Amino acid sequence: MNSWQEIHDEVLRRIHTRQWKPGDLIPNETDLAREFGCARATVNRALRTLAETGLLDRRRKAGTRVTLHPVGKAVIEIPLIRRDIEDRGARYGYRLISRQIGPAPPSIRAALRIETGTPLVHLLACHLADARPYLLEDRWINPAVVPGAETADFTRISANEWLLTHAPYTHGDLTIAAEPLPPQTAAALQVAAGEAGLVLTRTTWDHTAAVTTVRLSHRPGHLLHSAL
Amino acid sequence: MNSWQEIHDEVLRRIHTRQWKPGDLIPNETDLAREFGCARATVNRALRTLAETGLLDRRRKAGTRVTLHPVGKAVIEIPLIRRDIEDRGARYGYRLISRQIGPAPPSIRAALRIETGTPLVHLLACHLADARPYLLEDRWINPAVVPGAETADFTRISANEWLLTHAPYTHGDLTIAAEPLPPQTAAALQVAAGEAGLVLTRTTWDHTAAVTTVRLSHRPGHLLHSAL
DNA sequence: TGGCTTATTATGTCTGCACATAATATACTG
DNA sequence: CAGTATATTATGTGCAGACATAATAAGCCA
Secondary structure (H helix, E strand, O other): OOOHHHHHHHHHHHHHHHOOOOOOOEEEEHHOOOOOOHHHHHHHHHHHHHHHHHOEEEEEOOEEEEOOOOEEEEEEEEHHHHHHHHOOOOOEEEEEEEEEEEOOOHHHHHHHHHOOOOEEEEEEEEEEOOEEEEEEEEEEEOOOOOOOOOOOOOOOHHHEEEEEHHHHOOOOEEEEEEEEEOOOHHHHOOOOOOOOOEEEEEEEEEOOOEEEEEEEEOOOOOOEEOOO | OOOHHHHHHHHHHHHOOOOOOOEEEEEEEEHHHHHHHHHHHHHHHHHHHHHHHHEEEEOOEEEEEEEEOEEEEEEEOOOOOOHHHHHHOOOOEEEEEEEEEEEEOHHHHHOOOOOOOEEEEEEEEEEEEEEEEEEEEEEEEEEOOOOOOOOOOOEEEEEEEEHHHOOOOOEEEEEEEEEEOOHHHHHOOOOOOOEEEEEEEEEEEEEEEEEEEEEEOOOOOOOEEEEE
């Protein structure tokens, strides 16, 4: 027992078998290192990893205890839409519906914290799986921080893909909602208006400058999946 | 520059400023350690952390390169419902609607991979924020792996809370969907039937034994939020 | 007793070294 | 020239020791 993985698993086992119960203080690193016959650094690595997943609470001097109310963390992976579709075994298709440059409505300006009158690139595009509408991409790009956004040919490559290589971001946020699909969206997805659709809204930033905000409307019935 | 955090930030800066572009091979750990004037282990920690977030691709012998198509990872935290509501500044309330013990319908049996005839505990409960319905919890518990589930008093404590301390799990999965709320659900949430609701379905396991599966139906308009 | 200072303790991290492991490049051999 | 054995190289990990840091406990003084 001298690899951090083995120690990680053993500690996990003790938590799962309730040998160490939620709230319990577990032995300190030095003692565990002695018990497992390894260096303290190795124990540290194992416990740190478990703490990162939220199963352990560690505080200097106070020691390490099993988390009382572990907060489940679901990691949702957001791949390229093309990959998403291809991974489902379907043929990817893409169609640009409209492209405009001009001022944005107040809601978008607020989301991007942008001055009135700043022109944005507005794209509406449909991603297809096996030639059937899969999701609608409604995107606003801030060309002030994304050089080339006005001139890029979004009829060939989707903004989703183009931005990945042309507009790096430092951080962003994601909102997931269930909404009745408005008529225009429903029409593009070839479903009845008002049906319940899963809508993801993502806004990304490069330091303090807003890069882009996008609304991805899925067809009714679409599922988002994640392991715990 | 001798803490792994500083090195982490500096490498991140070089990626963000595109000094190191997606696909680029970056210097090896030994060279970076020399450049930053620190031990290789320190560089390793910084690069490993960046690799975990998906920004770097590392392979033995091949070296470290900036990820070409970083897969965005949104971490959605799933707190106790009580905490969720209280964190929004509302007063938490809870009301058990029904409790039954008996065989489960095929869909639930399939999700839990359980034999026909195995009796399950079925709970229907409403969580309230400021005395207003917030979400409906439709839960099935496998008492075979959760001792005490048949006798616990779910009129006082929610299953959501009780299970956290009485039924540890090793893994699970989560599905997020937008669905038109069926009449019974809508009624419990005091909204019109058919409105679009965000429905989270979570199933948890203790090794190979199904612990519980739950369907959490949110009121229309509810948002799930996450940082990128 | 209350409030301040000082010790103690557990985790956090860095260093320098060693060896393990995986993947690739090179040399060799039939 | 194909196929295999071997060397090389970058990351992965382990160890012992040291010091840093945060949080608590103990001691002290008014």
